[in-house]
Amino acid sequence: MARHLITSAIPYINGIKHLGNLVGSQLPADLYARYLRGRGHEVLFLCATDEHGTPAELAAAKAGKPVREYCAEMHAVQADIARGFRLSFDHFGRSSSPQNHRLTQHFAGRLADADLIREVTERQMYSPADGRFLPDRYIEGTCPNCGFDSARGDQCDNCTKQLDPVDLINPHSTISGSTDLEMRETKHLYLRQSAMKDQLEAWIDSKTDWPVLTTSIARKWLNDGDGLQDRGITRDLDWGIPVRKGDADWPGMEGKVFYVWFDAPIEYIACAQEWVEAGKGDDWERWWRTDKGADDVSYTQFMGKDNVPFHTLGFPATIIGSGEPWKLVDFIKSFNYLNYDGGQFSTSRGRGVFMDQALDILPADYWRWWLLSHAPESSDAEFTWENFQASVNKDLADVLGNFVSRVTKFARSRFGEAVPDGGAYGPQEETLIADLTKRIATYQAHMDAMEVRKSAQELRAIWVAGNEYLQTAAPWAAFKSDPDRAAAIVRLSLNLIRVYAILSAPFIPDTADTMLNAFGSAPDRRWPRGTPDDFTVLQPGDAFSVPENLFAKIEDSQRADWQERFAGTRI
RNA sequence: GGGCCUGUAGCUCAACGGUUAGAGCAGAGCGCUCAUAACGCUUUGGUUGGGGGUUCAAAUCCCUCCGGGCCUACCA
Structure with a gap:
């Protein structure tokens, strides 16, 4: 630990x-x-x-x-x-x-x-109308280089030339629009990073x-x-932490705050x-x-x-x-950055999905899964509604959600709402457990390394292994000829749900809770130890219930609706 | 202008000098019937942005050209 x-x-x-x-x-x-x-x-x-x-x-x-x-x-x-x-x-x-x-x-x-702080007296743009010093980018004017009329004081957005506010032609405050600007002297503290x-x-x-x-x-x-x-580590503002030298006043810095x-x-x-x-x-x-x-x-x-x-x-x-x-x-x-449907998220244009809006339309786990499984690690990534819909429907609803659904519903219909007794794990189970043990180790290695996408990919593969196992073991067929065999398969499958819940919890915590709660109020939530015992925690006779479907699919009509709604306004 | 990142299958990404460049999705075919018409198996698909070089061997290293992104210090 x-x-x-x-x-x-x-x-x-x-x-x-x-x-x-x-x-x-x-x-x-x-x-x-x-x-x-x-x-x-x-x-x-x-x-x-x-x-x-x-x-x-x-x-x-x-x-x-x-x-x-x-x-x-x-x-x-x-x-x-x-x-x-x-x-x-x-x-x-x-x-x-x-x-x-x-x-x-x-x-x-x-x-x-x-001796790592020095005082610097400098000249900055002051706007009497706004009653404040203006950071360079709060001043706009015509670019002396390209003639663009909304160049910011630090850089021209049109020709990308770096500017100084005094270079601008017809400069004005972007706050008040005032053109009454003047250079004033002000003193600031600088952190001597160069010395370090x-x-x-x-x-x-x-x-x-x-x-x-x-x-x-x-x-x-x-x-x-x-x-x-x-x-510079100070600013001429009202709202901030007053400049003080520990408990003592800082002569000459009255009225200033830290940057x-x-x-x-x-x-x-x-x-x-x-x-x-x-x-x-x-x-x-x-x-x-x-x-x-x-x-x-x-x-x-x-x-x-x-x-x-x-x-x-x-x-x-x-x-x-x-x-x-x-x-x-x-x-x-x-x-890196996440872009939105071919461009940038834009607060001013209302373009893209904001956190409150996201929660208004879908539960957190949908977003958590998509965002994390597409995290912009190696380069900028892009959110598109088509990709979001496809990923969520396939990964969450089909692969994981449907797995939980098919297992619990089959178990209930054949054996009732308790982990069935009878039979024993055989070669197929041993193969699956060996495979999962290896995959869980890989998953942990990716998580330890904070390789977010790779972790998501491996977690998904762990979910898929459950579906593959069910297809091969075919408990629905076994039930007809050898109910004990079917009982063993179901017992392992229910145990898979518990293990999946624990492994998935970092990505989709609410769904993981739902999965675990299917096994009563106090199921064993300990992380798998990497031994076959991990898959026998749920014992014959332990009660379970069939949860509501974990994920609803995103319909084409919803996707189209949201696409429209969050496209933003063009300027 | 400078620096860094990036370009791999229709899409999203792996592969970090070493078999025949791999996954998922999408497409095609088959199978299963427990399940949210879900699942499984098989399969089509790439001259690794273009060109040149180094090497026994290059997606990977070097040069160059083209495209995309970010940063460039007073927004935070």
Whole structure:
């Protein structure tokens, strides 16, 4: 039994996330957490909402609410949807928590003491009409390079040229439309990542088993241009964690807050404190402090590729730079993007399926299965309704659902609602058990390696083996000539359902519960040990019931309807 | 512009220098009748994006061209 700390990239607060966000971090993290718990390991699985920054302030303003109130509401909404998808966080925290305030300020103080913070005076666009400094991309104007009239201040979407806001012709605020913009001086804190470049690079180099996607992005940032750049960690905003040096004021930084990308990863740690505060645990330091028991913790982070630089460089720089014995990540599992039907998901255009909508039309397990079995591991992947319908109908309804249905209904009709006695497992059963034992070992190896698609593929093959066995053993024929033989076949088949439920639970937890509940309220839920005993847990006389069909097929008419509904509006 | 990833059967993907490039779906044929017209077996289908090179041996390594994607540090 090992101890596993698992975190999912924390979703931003300003709205409901789409399926691409889900499959890139929270869902595979949940798969891994459920699997490890199933195998008897001790797991702490944490996630939170990322609540600071300009977009949160603007979203709150648009909703006509104080930002504090808006975030509290959106956190509740996201927590509710997470529950709907059966994301089994031990705690779903908030980056705006008091714990994170204290800890973020603490880290800043430590970094300052270590001479890893420098103050930089710079000039930024200020909009008097909006009453705020504007991040580059909140300024638009005509591109001096190609003449595109909606070029953003950081880059022109038309000709892809990188820009500076002052380059724009007729610049205006995208918030208010105001053209009254001025350059103002402001002072900010920079994290001296460049001073830690060699340390960070050596650390990345030591991670030879990480996905290429993870290490290549990290190396790019380490070596691109002049190498790893120092990074601003403060902003001129109202909503955020006030800049303080530990418990002390930070002269000259009054009214400023830390940048979200500084405080968001720290929330991983603060979240464990929230977990204790919420009465769900009693010792967070044994998960996070290597001097207090976290030495043997295996820490895995899940995230989309856009998050990789902050997790491979920024956050480690914070942790290492603190000089304190915090736990560093052991493995970073990163994902590419999921596209929607030939294009990108688009919040603004309402294009694609968002988490709340997904749960409105189908139960979580349908989505979990498709998303995980098509996880964008090696390249960007694409959601299409045709593929979704085909996969769900075939894999879930036909292969697994129908297997459970045919076994339980046959058993009931011939032997009644209890595991039948009589006969014994013979060569066919031994062959199947040997095959499954091997396949389960393969499945576990893929899950251990977080090879999500391969795990799904092997799990499906395990389901298929049940159907193959039934076809070969043909209990319906045996029943006529040798009822004891049929009884043995049915006994094994019912045991298969129990084993399948346990193996499948990380992917489709609700369905797994339904399958297990067919055998009463307290069936043995222990993970298979890899011996033939795994298939004799259900004994003659044990009661079972026939569950409702596990999965309904998606009809062509439904598919067409949804296709239409989620296509979004063209601009 | 630069960097990284990617291109394999109609579709979604494996194969990571070593038999004859494999699976699932879709298509075709056969079988079964327990089951959600479900399941099983067999089978069609590929000059591995094009071209060149290295090697006894290349989907795999190198060069080049073409296509797709991502990142490029003030959105998060």
